[in-house]
Amino acid sequence: MKTRIRICFTERFCFVAVISRPFSSAACFAASLPPADLHGLFLTWRSGQSEASCRKLHSGAGMSEPSPAAAPERLPFSQVTQEDLVFFKKILPGRTITDPDLLESSNVDWLKTVRGSSEVLLRPQTTEEVSQILSYCNSRNLAVNPQGGNTGLVGGSVPVYDEIILSTALMNNILTFDRISGILTCQAGCVLENLSLYLEERDYIMPLDLGAKGSCHIGGNVATNAGGLRLLRYGSLRGTVLGLEVVLADGRVLDCLATLRKDNTGYDLKQLFIGSEGTLGFITAVSILCPRKPKSVNVIFLGCETFEQLLQTFQLCRGMLGEILSAFEFLDSECMRLLVTHLKLPNPITECPFYVVIETSGSDPTHDQQKLHNFLEEAMASSLVSDGTVATEDSKIKTLWSMRERVTEALTHEGFTYKYDISLPVERIYQLVTDMRTHLGGRAKSVVGYGHVGDGNLHLNITSPAKDPALLAAIEPFIYEWTASCQGSISAEHGLGLKKRNYIYYSKPSQAVALMGNIKAMLDPKGILNPYKTLPDNICEHIHL
Amino acid sequence: MKTRIRICFTERFCFVAVISRPFSSAACFAASLPPADLHGLFLTWRSGQSEASCRKLHSGAGMSEPSPAAAPERLPFSQVTQEDLVFFKKILPGRTITDPDLLESSNVDWLKTVRGSSEVLLRPQTTEEVSQILSYCNSRNLAVNPQGGNTGLVGGSVPVYDEIILSTALMNNILTFDRISGILTCQAGCVLENLSLYLEERDYIMPLDLGAKGSCHIGGNVATNAGGLRLLRYGSLRGTVLGLEVVLADGRVLDCLATLRKDNTGYDLKQLFIGSEGTLGFITAVSILCPRKPKSVNVIFLGCETFEQLLQTFQLCRGMLGEILSAFEFLDSECMRLLVTHLKLPNPITECPFYVVIETSGSDPTHDQQKLHNFLEEAMASSLVSDGTVATEDSKIKTLWSMRERVTEALTHEGFTYKYDISLPVERIYQLVTDMRTHLGGRAKSVVGYGHVGDGNLHLNITSPAKDPALLAAIEPFIYEWTASCQGSISAEHGLGLKKRNYIYYSKPSQAVALMGNIKAMLDPKGILNPYKTLPDNICEHIHL
Numbered sequence A, B: 001m002k003t004r005i006r007i008c009f010t011e012r013f014c015f016v017a018v019i020s021r022p023f024s025s026a027a028c029f030a031a032s033l034p035p036a037d038l039h040g041l042f043l044t045w046r047s048g049q050s051e052a053s054c055r056k057l058h059s060g061a062g063m064s065e066p067s068p069a070a071a072p073e074r075l076p077f078s079q080v081t082q083e084d085l086v087f088f089k090k091i092l093p094g095r096t097i098t099d100p101d102l103l104e105s106s107n108v109d110w111l112k113t114v115r116g117s118s119e120v121l122l123r124p125q126t127t128e129e130v131s132q133i134l135s136y137c138n139s140r141n142l143a144v145n146p147q148g149g150n151t152g153l154v155g156g157s158v159p160v161y162d163e164i165i166l167s168t169a170l171m172n173n174i175l176t177f178d179r180i181s182g183i184l185t186c187q188a189g190c191v192l193e194n195l196s197l198y199l200e201e202r203d204y205i206m207p208l209d210l211g212a213k214g215s216c217h218i219g220g221n222v223a224t225n226a227g228g229l230r231l232l233r234y235g236s237l238r239g240t241v242l243g244l245e246v247v248l249a250d251g252r253v254l255d256c257l258a259t260l261r262k263d264n265t266g267y268d269l270k271q272l273f274i275g276s277e278g279t280l281g282f283i284t285a286v287s288i289l290c291p292r293k294p295k296s297v298n299v300i301f302l303g304c305e306t307f308e309q310l311l312q313t314f315q316l317c318r319g320m321l322g323e324i325l326s327a328f329e330f331l332d333s334e335c336m337r338l339l340v341t342h343l344k345l346p347n348p349i350t351e352c353p354f355y356v357v358i359e360t361s362g363s364d365p366t367h368d369q370q371k372l373h374n375f376l377e378e379a380m381a382s383s384l385v386s387d388g389t390v391a392t393e394d395s396k397i398k399t400l401w402s403m404r405e406r407v408t409e410a411l412t413h414e415g416f417t418y419k420y421d422i423s424l425p426v427e428r429i430y431q432l433v434t435d436m437r438t439h440l441g442g443r444a445k446s447v448v449g450y451g452h453v454g455d456g457n458l459h460l461n462i463t464s465p466a467k468d469p470a471l472l473a474a475i476e477p478f479i480y481e482w483t484a485s486c487q488g489s490i491s492a493e494h495g496l497g498l499k500k501r502n503y504i505y506y507s508k509p510s511q512a513v514a515l516m517g518n519i520k521a522m523l524d525p526k527g528i529l530n531p532y533k534t535l536p537d538n539i540c541e542h543i544h545l
Helices: A082-091 A100-107 A127-140 A192-200 A218-223 A307-324 A333-343 A365-381 A394-405 A407-414 A426-440 A469-475 A478-485 A501-506 A510-523 B082-091 B100-107 B127-140 B192-200 B218-223 B307-324 B333-343 B365-381 B394-405 B407-414 B426-440 B469-475 B478-485 B501-506 B510-523
Strands: A002-009 A014-021 A038-043 A054-058 A144-147 A164-167 A174-178 A183-187 A241-247 A253-256 A282-289 A296-304 A325-332 A354-362 A387-391 A416-423 A446-452 A457-464 B002-009 B014-021 B038-043 B054-058 B144-147 B164-167 B174-178 B183-187 B241-247 B253-256 B282-289 B296-304 B325-332 B354-362 B387-391 B416-423 B446-452 B457-464
Touching (some): A082 A127, A100 A164, A127 A144, A127 A164, A127 A241, A127 A282, A144 A282, A174 A192, A192 A218, A218 A282, A253 B510, A296 A394, A307 A325, A307 A354, A307 A365, A307 A426, A307 B307, A325 A333, A325 A394, A333 A354, A333 A407, A354 A365, A354 A394, A365 B365, A387 A394, A394 A407, A407 A416, A407 A446, A407 A457, A416 A469, A426 A478, A457 A469, A469 A478, A501 A510, A510 B253, A510 B510, B082 B127, B127 B144, B127 B241, B144 B282, B174 B192, B183 B192, B192 B218, B218 B282, B296 B307, B296 B365, B296 B394, B307 B325, B307 B354, B307 B365, B307 B426, B325 B333, B325 B394, B333 B354, B333 B407, B333 B446, B365 B387, B387 B394, B394 B407, B407 B446, B407 B457, B416 B478, B426 B457, B426 B469, B426 B478, B457 B469, B469 B478, B478 B501, B501 B510
Parallel strands (some): A144 A164, B144 B164
Antiparallel strands (some): A002 A014, A038 A054, A174 A183, A183 A282, A241 A253, A241 A282, A296 A387, A325 A354, A325 A446, A416 A457, A446 A457, B002 B014, B183 B282, B241 B253, B241 B282, B296 B354, B296 B387, B325 B446, B416 B457
């Protein structure tokens, strides 16, 4: 039996990770913890505090598993009865779905790695309906899975067992749009791309853009604090979302649907719900500040020989493109191979180890092109980039962007994909890919890296012909330890959902997780909202406020 | 006795405001409430909810009063004993201040409208010291007033009674600065201007700028979610603050001092402390994302004949200056009169009813000046502006900015000033000034309006030779009702502090205020942190989660 102990000192943590394969026979560092089921254990050392706490990371949960086996045991929620269905049908006639065929797509996530067994899908149209449903479910102790476009990548948007699926699909009305301020107010079920189209006709754009824009709902975007391709320019949803309407677990409506850029009257409650993945409340409406549509958009696609050169290109770019820079994305040659092989997308430039997509958005086409020209001249002269192509027309812009946006799709053709979404200091992001390749040796089919350089956000994907527990055991907790050693985040933008919930301690101290548990207990005392998600399984043991 | 009832229907509220002078004899709409002490009463009607709640707004508190009479009764906190002082002096030798002369400036706010009677000022240097102090105070039930640069305008930064003043003044170290990412980490007591100077030497700037920059501390800026002059361009602190270290009321250290642009591992706890005015925790360190220093800055000072033209100028400006626009501020002719009269600042252009300060920040001086030239040409051609002057040199830029930044100072020469900081839909902001002038008739010395057009933020100031209860009675609740009728905020950026706490219901529904009370009770169950601030006096009656 192979057993390894990894000790890793960082500024904030001292990790003592006990790793073995299979997990069930892991060595145990702390005598008070049973070895069974343990594959990661760490001691936290915090400056200025004597407390050292031991925490257990369950190996049985949080993986990319297609069945509830990945989750902890079903919690003692009630089961849906005929009487419940009568109630739902009375509130939502024709919108209470129980046909298993119709439920299928709502029970399975986009990646097809997590499957629930819900027997009821509810499709409310109004906040009042959501309120009635949650009030009823709370009194009946029925668990509820809020669902938007179901495009999440961490198993957060589908039920784990038989939770009732509460969908925003029919809550898709735009409520108001102010052409002076650019503030949009809409129901949570509006599809991101539809909002974009609506705004573009009015000379505005959405402050976020995602590959999943054709399906994802704005409510889900907010609930997961989606990042995406425009964060570099327009900032996160924590700044652009101005107001939310939320139905709490017991059905009460929290109306924080302000449309003001500034409001310092008390605590900013909407922030609690942004990024809480539907575990604290059900978002029913959103108000969001939208930027003006840029008059000029350019995209360039460059090749770099080394990641170091790519980073230097980024620095040069920030200095020379300044305020018109709106995206700086990268993909490696492995991504390009998948795009060419599986999607037949031709490489627009000569082969390189690294590719960069840079977008500029500005108000003056002449100025923007001059800036771009100067930047390119400088980048070529200093040999930072080896080849490149520029697009100013919509169709070519779309083609170049697809090289970045369709990597996720290309990966699905590779077999099984282990997906990671890591935040790191920008100068470290590719080192993780390299180290992972070395660490895995020939065990993975491919190890590919792409992501948002501007935000220090790496999407690391490891593929295998089929699910491979041995490969997974080699990846985790290696990847989490590596990330924690750089004070990185194990989920930059995807959230924790079902798959990553038990790894939260790699990025958050125990005090913080305990406080999250208290907030959950305060807002959803019965825990009916999106159970088994976001918070770790052992959270109850840690609540101590 | 004059009694008026104001009924005001809006999309979200139905106000029934009962107004009389003097307040003590106000008519009472709801039979269940005693008429004494009542000067504002409103019924809230919420869509989808049957609950209608009556709330009472105390006239005795929340005004610009210079004594604890403005506050509710002293809460039953312990009083500082000799034994307590021995403990503090042991932890903070030489930094436990009890000399009344040295305490004076910490007991009185910048506006000299609120005075506390604290007998102890503590000046810790480290997080560990803060932790020990709060742990002790919590166990002894001693109230604590967190204090930064003491530049707040709503009485939030000084004690109300004998709260211990816990100052960030000696916590002024810069911890790290990453030249690649532009992420600064520093202790909470760093003065904003010092951080700006530090960053400018390194080719970066702070994402916020305030008139009080020479005194205010970054910890206080974050605790009050300060807005200021750059919000239009760089967004709010909710987006730019990446991490916080906070000591909770019981002394526990919450380490959320991340330096990552993206981190979706669980709830974003730091948001709780941003803007909570020191009532939920004591901020000890901050990490913040800083923008690159612009290579070119220009300021123009324009005059407009009407506010409608000023708004059209703003729209034109957003379209033509686009991504280089970094501020759009205004002042009215009354402000100019005060600047000229009291500060002897000469009006840089011909007299106009309205003045605008526009700042651009960009990466290419030639491009920026071209954009500015085109904009000015168009603005003059379409007669939107009647006069103007441009500054590209530092000294002239400073001079033009002082016309906007020094209005607050000029106002202090007028006698007593009633200050309001209102958020409104941008097209309504000056209507409030006009309506207030009509409403007050000759009762005020002057009614002046200035502020951040780009953020829909009006600073409305009403002066009087001395404190004037009758004038105050004419201003409030008129101003709050007016604001609420437009779904505005009664505090855009100043916070609620002591002065505005009881007016929170004009901008937030009861459910939201109740939830704030729950959060306070969870994080600070004894209520020792900054008591009598932010939350309304009756909060305990409303907690019902």
